[in-house]
Amino acid sequence: MSLSPRLEALIDAFCCLPGVGRKSAQRMAFHLLERDRDGAAHLSAMLGDALEHIGRCELCQTFSETDRCPVCQDHTRNPELLCVVESPADLVAIEQSGDFSGYYFVLLGHLSPIDGIGPEDIGVDRLLEQIRQRGVRELIMATNATVEGDATAHYIADRVDESVVTITRPAQGLPVGGELGVVDGGTLSHALRGRRPLTGQFE
């Protein structure tokens, strides 16, 4: 027996969510229709609403309902610090750490020649323009600690005038609370190579 066509269509539509395969999609569709029709109507409405109203900030490219996002509108921040991240989720994570007071620039992903994603797709020219306009002194390349993230960071660093701007990258090493025995080799070598004097590390 096949399911009703609309139910099939709904299950297929759920498969566009990350990490959701056919089985989970079916469970979601059945759950909503069986037990939470109000939640389903709300989700449908919120999706439509978000698509209609959420665009990107004209300065930093993060998600925003207004031309400029709340961070870019906040004039108490330090314009000499600019943090480059791959996605709006990374921006949120850094903001939640509460340890950064500068502005951001959100690339639209990372360089990936194999997928046809080049410098213009991640907005490198707009980033360079912002560095000039804001008078940035330090550029923190907080792209992911992956091969693609590293490559993107190095490409951008090559395009920036290093006589004016210092370029940094977040430290790689042991996670807080991490046990040495369970940390992978690559992280451990980074942690050892990046070792700092004991007296200085709690400053």
Add this chain to the structure above:
Amino acid sequence: MSLSPRLEALIDAFCCLPGVGRKSAQRMAFHLLERDRDGAAHLSAMLGDALEHIGRCELCQTFSETDRCPVCQDHTRNPELLCVVESPADLVAIEQSGDFSGYYFVLLGHLSPIDGIGPEDIGVDRLLEQIRQRGVRELIMATNATVEGDATAHYIADRVDESVVTITRPAQGLPVGGELGVVDGGTLSHALRGRRPLTGQFE
């Protein structure tokens, strides 16, 4: 920093999905807005469409776009066999096994006095009426093999006139391909108590 209000609302809306917490909901919202706006629009539309058009079959209570579902409309089936399941997903699973040729009745869950779900909520009266109307001879109680599923099966069995209808329950035992050493004790005792002569079991 808080996210934009519409983004927060969208993330909250995703939390209504089963097995989706705040972190996954955020990942879903960001993924759709960043990479799959078409998929998001499609999901929103399909949800609205499903809510508007998918109701329940007037006979068996499963999801259906028409008054009667395709199974109930199929007059080549055996009306003497009626299989009672907890949800439309169970009906689909049994149909996919291809081993059942009768009709179904889908309860709207299972009896759960603690949640205020009584016999009228799972449609027991409608089930009894169907048993009479269809001239059912065997009622297969395929509710889940859980405490609630067992209790529901026993409650319904008590309400059915057993001089007219035989009541059965699917066998409990080892899953096909299962290894004895990894099967839990409860399943193993069911498998042993329900043992059958070797000559008969492949019939």
